[in-house]
Amino acid sequence: MLNHVTFDIEYWYHRPPFKNCERDQIEADVHLERAVNLILEALRRYNSTSTFFVVGEVASKNPQIVKSIRDAGHEIAFHGYSHSRLPQLTRESFKQELEDGIKVLGKATNQKIIGFRAPMFSLNLKTAWAISELAHHDFLYDSSIVPASALFYGNSNAMTVPYFMDEMNPYIESVSSDAIKEFPLLIRYLPKMRLPAAGGIWLRLFGEKFVLKAIRNYNKEGKKCVLYFHPWELVRFDYKASLPRRVYGNLGIPAYRKFEKILSEITSVSIAQALREK
Numbered sequence: 001m002l003n004h005v006t007f008d009i010e011y012w013y014h015r016p017p018f019k020n021c022e023r024d025q026i027e028a029d030v031h032l033e034r035a036v037n038l039i040l041e042a043l044r045r046y047n048s049t050s051t052f053f054v055v056g057e058v059a060s061k062n063p064q065i066v067k068s069i070r071d072a073g074h075e076i077a078f079h080g081y082s083h084s085r086l087p088q089l090t091r092e093s094f095k096q097e098l099e100d101g102i103k104v105l106g107k108a109t110n111q112k113i114i115g116f117r118a119p120m121f122s123l124n125l126k127t128a129w130a131i132s133e134l135a136h137h138d139f140l141y142d143s144s145i146v147p148a149s150a151l152f153y154g155n156s157n158a159m160t161v162p163y164f165m166d167e168m169n170p171y172i173e174s175v176s177s178d179a180i181k182e183f184p185l186l187i188r189y190l191p192k193m194r195l196p197a198a199g200g201i202w203l204r205l206f207g208e209k210f211v212l213k214a215i216r217n218y219n220k221e222g223k224k225c226v227l228y229f230h231p232w233e234l235v236r237f238d239y240k241a242s243l244p245r246r247v248y249g250n251l252g253i254p255a256y257r258k259f260e261k262i263l264s265e266i267t268s269v270s271i272a273q274a275l276r277e278k
């Protein structure tokens with residue numbers, strides 16, 4: 001069964017605890033390029049294609065990295081311009097981020113950008129205004145909904161299969177098939193509860209077996225999985241930050257082996273390809 005392995009392409013300092021850390025842009029680019037090259041090589045080895053949700057600032061500082069992803073046959077989608085959580089933006093500043101992102105990603109790829117993922121999965125009831133802005137800017141899909149309760153995001157009543165999203169409430173289905181299509185992230189069912197299982201901290205803490213079990217459960221029911229990985233969690237970066245931040249920042253990192261094990265057991269196609277085949 002075909003699944004969707006996706007990547008959120010951002011610099012290590014886009015993670016909220018590191019936003020104010022001292023940084024060297026050249027080092028940040030070297031780190032990101034190294035991680036992206038490993039990802040591209042692994043996808044080639046396992047005959048998979050993927051969707052890369054790219055932060056606008058990355059495309060602006062390093063358009064070459066976006067071109068190399070596109071040239072390897074993968075889809076480029078958008079992950080916010082400044083990697084700000086949606087509640088930190090106004091509707092007007094989100095609109096500006098979308099316009100700047102479409103411009104910078106379009107210039108680097110020569111392609112139309114149709115997919116979005118909100119930084120830190122921050123699309124929720126309070127930020128639902130983003131849905132009509134996405135539709136207005138010709139986006140066709142979103143992949144920001146985690147149908148389980150996590151500490152800072154997620155909703156355990158949300159749907160677990162792709163659906164057309166209501167413009168006022170991202171957790172419910174729209175009656176219109178012109179609406180933005182949501183591709184929710186993978187979760188794992190435990191008795192009486194749902195746990196996020198699509199990657200990130202859940203993969204780093206619980207290991208690849210936890211994620212693979214969730215994938216098998218979905219695929220057995222004929223459901224495709226959406227997974228996500230970050231360059232900074234696959235290849236370690238040594239921060240100039242306080243000890244507690246470094247300990248937190250390096251939990252379960254590098255997770256490249258865990259990621260590769262998952263990739264070796266499944267085949268991925270980009271979300272754009274799944275949309276085309278519908």
Ligand SMILES: [Zn+2]
Nearest residue numbers: 008010119120
């Ligand atoms: Zn992100």
